[in-house]
Structure formats: C-alpha cells, structure tokens
Amino acid sequence: MAEALSKKEFSQELNNPECAVCLQPCVHPAQLPCGHIFCYLCVKGFANQNKRCAMCRQEIPIDFIEQPRLLQIPQPLEYSETEGFDGGYQWFYEGRNGWWQYDERTSKELENSYKNGDKTIELLIAGFLYVVDFENMLQLRRNDPSRRRQIKRDVSTIVKKGIAGIRTNSSLESQAVLSSSPTNEENSPLPITPSNTPQSPTSGRESPNQQNDLEATIESIQNLRIDTGDSIQNTKY
Amino acid sequence: MAALPRRIIKETQRLMQEPVPGISAVPDDSNARYFHVIVTGPEDSPFEGGLFKLELFLPEDYPMSAPKVRFITKIYHPNIDRLGRICLDILKDKWSPALQIRTVLLSIQALLSAPNPDDPLANDVAELWKVNESEAIRNAKEWTRRYAMDN
16 A cells, blocks of 8 residues: 555656645646646635736736646546545545545645644645644634634545535536436546446535536436437336 | 644755755754845955845745745845845745745845845935945945954
8 A cells, every 4th residue: 555655656756747836746737828837726825815827927817716727637536436545535625515625635634644643733725824623623724713614534435526626527427427327428538437426315415506406417318318319218208 | 833834844955955055044943934044245246255144934824925034144235224124026025936945045145246226225325325336335345344254
C-alpha cells in the first residue's frame, strides 16, 4: 500500500508541473487564458483576492472559478473508489445540497491528523486559513468562525457534488444511471461499472433544485429512447 | 501549534540549499515564520560595502498576502523611512503569491541600486535626493559607513 502510494506520488511529480503558488505538484491543474498553470484551489485563492494571474497579472475571467479550464478530469467515481483511506474512506465538507470531497492533498493532511488523534488542524485552503475541529467535525474559517461547514469522513462512493469545488461528472452520471440503464455508459467518457452506482435513496438531494432533477430525468429518458428503442416499448409503454 | 504550510517549508529549504548571492535569510529558532535577513549593499551604489539587517515575517495567510519586511539597520534612502519601513509596490498592492522570500529580498536589494525619490517614504531624504543628489549620496555613504559597517 505504502509502495503504491509513493509510486503514485512519483508519477504525479512527473506529470504535474510545480504550482508557483504552493510550490508543490499541481493538484487539479487549471490553465488560465494567459497559459499559466496552477492548482485549481491556488487559482481560486488569488482570483478571489486580486483577480489577476499570479505570474503575469493578466486578468482572470469572472467565470473562471465556476468554469475552469482543467488539464485533468478530476478522478472519476470508479477510480476514487479504489483510493481512499482504510480501503475507501474520504473526507468531505458540506456544500449547498450535498457534500464536496476534499482535494487529495488536504484529505491526506486531514487523515494524518485524524489518525494522530489531534483535536484540531489548521489548513490553508484557497488562500484562507481554516481550523478543522475533529471533535465537532466542523471546518471554521480562522478569521471568521461564523463561516463554518460540517465535515465528515465517509466512504468515497457516496453521492457527492464533486471534488474541492470542481463539479465532477460522476454526480451527474450517477443520477442518470440511477434512472436509466447501462446504455448511459456509451455517453460517458469514462465507462463506469454498475457496481459503482450509488444506490442510496439520498441521491435525489444531490441536484441543486427540482428543476435540475427534472432536467436530469428528461435527459435520461431521452437517452433511453435513442439508445434502446426496443426495450422502451416493453418497459415504459 | 499550527503546522507550517508546505510552501514555507519548501521555500526555507531552497533558501538554505541555493542561497542568493549577497543575501542571507535564516528562520528564527523559535518562530519559523520570522526570518533574520542580511542584505549586502549593491556594488556601485552608495550602500556598497554595507551589511544591512532586516526582519521578515510571513503572515498567517502567506503567500496570499505579502511578507512584512523592515530594515533594522539605519539607512539613508528616499523609499525607506526612519523606522525601516519600505515603500515597494510588490510589498503592497502589487504583491503576487508567485513571488517568494527570495524575490522579495532581491527586489529590496535592487531598490538600493535604484532609489525612487518621486515615490518617497522619507520625505526629507527624497527632497534632498531631488534637489541635490550628490549631497544625498554623500549622506547615504556616510550612513552606510556609520551604521552598516560596524562589524
């Protein structure tokens, strides 16, 4: 296990350029329009602050954080399931209508500190200093403790909004897969096996509102029609 | 107490491994965010031959905000005041998190070579620098000899 990790870290060194902000291999490398590459969360940090590239000061588009240009797709459900601590646990923080998984680096720090029996840990995330309180499972902003979120350690396969503020397809896919059939796999870039499909009934809460629920359902029905015209007549009509 | 962010650890290691010529920055034994700095006066400047002590502190949200840097050694310079405070854009509104301790100290050393009396912090010094540059440079040399060469 330890060997596998170090091997993975080694390949990360090779594939990810060093981020000029955190001085570590980029986590979720994001490329700004000027071409400079940083960790997604590092961009978020300085985009919030002065809205300019840390290297060349070119302005960052307002919607970049919402729609970043990522050089790697965040780990799909299938992959992250085999990762995780103690055979598949991950760290999550509360978002609106669902949970975000922490980025890999922060997760590791949380897990180490948690295993260490620490009561709290301080983390610099996207330019803000946070205190994580393991006794109450809360994340508080150091200079504004009213900004707090619940956190949890849970199996990596739970339905989630995405990783570190990056929406992952897996959450959309899992919705679609839930309501349709394996045909959906043809549309997804990374095939996922049915065993990865979260079957918990809470998945409906994942979408921000009912409108999206409806859209997702309509979409999956359309997929059904296109892909399995025959079976629809048997099952649906 | 709070763990030191990886970035600070990495910067410190690199400062030790590949020191900048003419600049030394050593973290304090009891506070890894506080650095004891010595900058040598640049050649062909009135500060040549001087060793200038500074203090540098990395605030909590570093590198999202700039280090706090101050001259401890007295210096006669239009952009450095009596308390050693430095008027330098990258320490204020032009700070970028891609800058580092190393680049900040190099910029400060460059400021010694290129005083800018049009953006003064020490008004009397800046005034003299503008109306009688040779006298100002004489003063700067004298202060360097008196305060920055004692050992």
